[in-house]
Amino acid sequence: MTEKDKQTEEKIFEAATEVFEEKGMDGARMQDIADRAGINKALLHYYYRTKDHLFETVFQLLAGKMLRKFAPVFEKDLTLEEKIRFFFQQHITFMQENPRLPSFVLNEINRNPDRIKKLLKNVDFKKLWMKIEEQHKDELEKYNITIDNIPQIMSTIAAISVFPFAARGILEGIFENLGVEFDTYIEERKGFAADFVIGALQSRKASK
Amino acid sequence: MTEKDKQTEEKIFEAATEVFEEKGMDGARMQDIADRAGINKALLHYYYRTKDHLFETVFQLLAGKMLRKFAPVFEKDLTLEEKIRFFFQQHITFMQENPRLPSFVLNEINRNPDRIKKLLKNVDFKKLWMKIEEQHKDELEKYNITIDNIPQIMSTIAAISVFPFAARGILEGIFENLGVEFDTYIEERKGFAADFVIGALQSRKASK
DNA sequence: ATATAGTTTAACTAATTGGTCAAATATATA
DNA sequence: TATATATTTGACCAATTAGTTAAACTATAT
Structure with a gap:
């Protein structure tokens, strides 16, 4: 019972994830989700009352999963440069396994910005x-990283990691033209990104 | 006649642009577009037979406009560093004026990758x-930029420019927490991005 | 075995939505 | 002015879609 229950709920969740990632909230059809889960539409509504409810459940879990991928970086006992390498390695690998996730999450947040608040309210x-500051005091000083420029630096790191997946369609179009494989x-990007960012930071030594 | 004709067609196009950018293809409603254009739904269908046709018209024009913004960089007679500064300045300013465009275009291409082919087939x-190569031979050598790493470098530049707009929802959520204004x-980003990229490229002198 | 509670289904409903049509109105042309 | 042509509208249609319902089925506990 509980066994079968979980099986069905799990199947629904996986099917919904697929369909929502592919089609977005508006493009997704409950019938399509039911079909992929191998069940009936009424059963779908039995488990998740409404499409909104199902979407919100799927979205919050996926978006949370994605954002949490940024967290372990702050915990590890590594130098700043090692952390940057570690981050790109981990984050890009995660997106390789969930290639549609970035585009899906970014888009649905833009379409309804309130969704992000629920996710960030505990951060x-x-x-x-402050944690980074005490962990890496001298490195931050060396690279001239301050509370004032951290938004620029962090968003740049995120950009370099996430953008290839968010813009996958365009990049693949261009790469085809050039004979480059997206995969x-x-x-390559895992290493390139780290080198690029570390290089840019090192060049900041001079300033200040 | 032709005057009023153009007025109406223009009004429809502007309304459609707004609605499609906000809601995407699937979320957009023909009634909503008609309302915003101040006309009747039947008239909308009189000018653009189907929703698909209207969408395709709007999309091709907007996406083309966005992609063409990358072009002038290759024409100008500037040093490579000047070109990088010029690019971020121009491109980010353009997106300030069309803030929803990047997210819209990226998303609709991911949802239907064939759309990009029509846009890129003439590029x-x-x-x-080859053009860049002969224009900037020694600079490319100095920064160790080759045909092999150009996809990484170019996509990184695009990422740094476009990502803030594509991820605007998330960034605004985080910035609110930090008391930073998106605008x-x-x-700031126009200058920061150029410095960051040029710094990273300069650090590549050593390699090779 | 049978009553009970949870699970699954087929058939149905109500609302939304893209698209049509015939009639009305404005505009240009002869 | 009269006629043809282009524009605009309100009312309508057919298809799709989220969500409901009542009945059938299954497993478990007594």
Whole structure:
């Protein structure tokens, strides 16, 4: 009972994830989700009352999963440069396994910005910054990283990691023209991104 | 006649642009577009037979406009570093004026990758590379930029420019937490992005 | 075995939505 | 002015879609 129950609920969740990632909230059809889960539409509504409810459940879990991928970086006992390498390695690998996730999450947040608030309400960014500050005091000074420029730097790191997946359609279109494989490009990117960012940070030594 | 004709067609196009950018193809409603254009739904269908036709018209024009913004960079007679500064300045300013465009275009291409082919079929990237190569031979050598790493470098530049708009919802959510204004962040970004990329490229001198 | 509670289904409903049509109105042309 | 042509409208249609319902089925506990 509980066994079968979980099986069905799990099947629904996986099917819904697929369909929502492919088609988005508006493009997704409950019938399509039911079909992929191998069940009947009424059963779908039995488990998740409405499409909105199902979407919200799927979205919050997926978006949370994606955002949490940023967290372990702050915990590890590594130098700043090692952390940057570690981050790109982990984050890009995660997106290789969930290639549609970034585009889906970004888009649905843009379409309804309130959704992000629920996810971020437990995160205290000021505290996070203080943590980094005491962990990497001298490195931050060396690279001239301050609370004032951290939004630019962090968003740049995120951009370099996430953008290839968010813009996959365009990149694949261009790469086709050039004879480049997207998968190869992504594999290379883990190292390239780290080198690029570390290089840029090192060049900041001079300033200040 | 032709006057009023153009007025109506223009009004429809503008309304459709707004609605499609906000809601996407699937979320957009013909009634909503008609309302915003101040006309009747039947008239909408009189000018653009179907929703698909209207969408395709709007999409091709907007996406083309966005992609063409990358072009002038290759024409100008500037040093490579000047070109990088010029690009971020121009491109980010353009997106300030069309803030929903990047997310819209990226998303609709991911949802239907064939759309990009029509846009790129007249662009010869190999030729473009050869052009850059002869314009900036020594600079490319100095920064160790080759045909092999150009996809990584170009996509990184695009990422740094486009990502803030594609991820605007999330960034605004985080910035709120930090007391940072998105508009200020974007204004700063024009310079920051150029410095960051040039710094990263300069650090590549050593390699090779 | 049988009563009970949870599970699954086929058939149905109500609302939304893209698209049509015939009639009305404005505009240009002869 | 009269006629043809282009534009605009309100009312309508057919298809799709989220959600409901009542009945059938299954497993478990007594």
